[in-house]
Amino acid sequence: MLLEDLGLVGNCRFAALVDRRGAVVWCCLPRFDSEPVFARLHDDRDGGELLVGPAGGEVGAQRYVGDTNVLETTFRTAEGAWRVIDFAPRFFLYGRRFRPTQLVRILEPLEGAPRVQVRCEPRLGWSKASPRAVHGSGHVTFEGFASALDLATDIPLTNLDGRGFLLTGRRHLVLSWGTVVDEDLAPLCQRFMAETVAYWLTWVKRCKIPPLYQREVIRSALALKLHCFDDTGAVVASPTTSIPASPGVRPRDLRHCRLKDAPSAIRALHSLGHFEEREDYIRFLLDVAGSSPTLDLGPWVQVDGSSCPDERVLDGWPGFGGDSSVLVGSPSKRQPSEVLGSLVLAVAPAFFDVRFEAKQSRAVLDLMERLARRAIGVEASGDAPIELRTLDNLMSWAAADRMASVAARHRRALAPELEAEAGRIRDRILSRAWSPALGSFTSTFGGEELDSSLLRMAALRFLPPDHPRLTGTIARIRQELACAGVRDVLRLVEALAATGDVAGARAAMDRACSALSPLGLASEAVLPSTSRMRGNFPHSASHAALINAAFAASPTWAEVA
Structure with a gap:
């Protein structure tokens, strides 16, 4: 793993590192100095990661969306092209800073019929133990943490084990600490992204x-x-x-x-x-x-x-x-x-x-x-x-x-x-x-x-x-x-x-x-x-x-x- 191949996302509460495979290889929750939820950075085999990448394991090209902290990784394979957009929401809501302990990942097809894989393997901190996964309706809750770690998605839960599937439309994942997302993910993620992009562009201006x-x-x-x-x-x-x-x-x-x-x-x-x-x-x-x-x-x-x-x-x-x-x-x-x-x-x-x-x-x-x-x-x-x-x-x-x-x-x-x-x-x-x-x-x-x-x-x-x-x-x-x-x-x-x-x-x-x-x-x-x-x-x-x-x-x- 090369440090040059890692992108940083965060919202001034926590941060995550995403590699060119589309994997979150480092993330401590709920704050910077907490124990890691994903730590492949320090253990390639058992450290845990949240992978959203091509079914064939290809690497992509990364860039930030303009002058923001919203990261985009684009993949081009023989089957087609697609991208994953990563960000932690941050903007003003009702006059106050809104920065939930959430990581949003949006999968977006660009051309062809790309096949993707998604795999969520969190770890219970430095113990490296795997939490118990409880499947609900459109989300998975991982038990054993100090607060609930929940992954909400509009991807079929059976596809979260790393098996390849066809990406036919925009799909969403929201990893949350301490909360469970119960809203319709598509409009929620698009609104969060638009607000977050606008926040960072304004901050830079x-x-x-x-x-x-x-x-x-x-x-x-x-x-x-x-x-x-x-x-x-x-x-x-x-x-x-x-x-x-x-x-x-x-x-x-x-x-x-x-x-x-x-x-x-x-x-x-x-x-x-x-x-x-x-x-x-x-x-x-x-x-x-x-x-x-x-x-x-x-x-x-x-x-x-x-x-x-x-x-x-x-x-x-x-x-x-x-x-x-x-x-x-x-x-x-x-x-x-x-x-x-x-x-x-x-x-x-x-x-x-x-x-x-x-x-x-x-x-x-x-x-x-x-x-x-x-x-x-x-x-x-x-x-x-x-x-x-x-x-x-x-x-x-x-x-x-x-x-x-x-x-x-x-x-x-x-x-x-x-x-x-x-x-x-x-x-x-x-x-x-x-x-x-x-x-x-x-x-x-x-x-x-x-x-x-x-x-x-x-x-x-x-x-x-x-x-x-x-x-x-x-x-x-x-x-x-x-x-x-x-x-x-x-x-x-x-x-x-x-x-x-x-x-x-x-x-x-x-x-x-x-x-x-x-x-x-x-x-x-x-x-x-x-x-x-x-x-x-x-x-x-x-x-x-x-x-x-x-x-x-x-x-x-x-x-x-």
């Missing part, structure tokens, strides 16, 4: 886009939106777990909210002009921070804001490609400076936007001050790693610097102290992370290694854009990025653009765009040796980084129009 890389930005915006969990405002790192970023690397469960990714996602949503998503995410971050009296925050939280369960390895799962472990939960490793600094960076812009006045309360200011002080004091508290990472110190500096700016506007007496702290940390980085021999900053104090995290100095405005230490670091890392991942290249795009190398930024941007899937989706990583996608897929941080890089590398509209 409200996006701000740059003059360049418009198609890539639009698809990344749609993908990023599908990683948003409406109920709380959280943004999950990925809908999947345990796809290794490279051979031999321990996989991770990314079906949670990674707090360190928040500044990039917030910035992308701001660039796109989507205020509500940004407001919801900031509220979620403040709720997470406010619920921890000691601010002892790990890098991951669940979509409801609670702590992630400890990481564990599941027995009996061969994993993606049959050669990796399947993990759930998150490691208990703490990264306090990076997490705390990220929270300050993510929330600080709200204090310069009058539309966030309700968030600019004394209580929120107190919380922001505590976050900044905690980030600044990490080293003194003994939480800093023995081998001091430059990134930890950079994020401590960013917390002090941004909170000083907030204080200058909202709590003036505090500003001088924070400015002094930012200067102290900045001097420490300049003296201990700089290598004259390399002509570059290094990843650790006194070390010799480099990594792409140092490129964040440009976007964070740690040094002036023409400072020789900044340009030297960018040049040095650029030499070593020949085999880097997508996000590394996107960080390079922003760094080059920030220092005035627009041509270099656009060349790097073209390279990053070439690593997207045929549908425009981004993975966690790309293997240099094969150019194949690896890592959890899709990856919200990669899409946010692409949006930010595209705006950085593109001219403004005033320059082109």
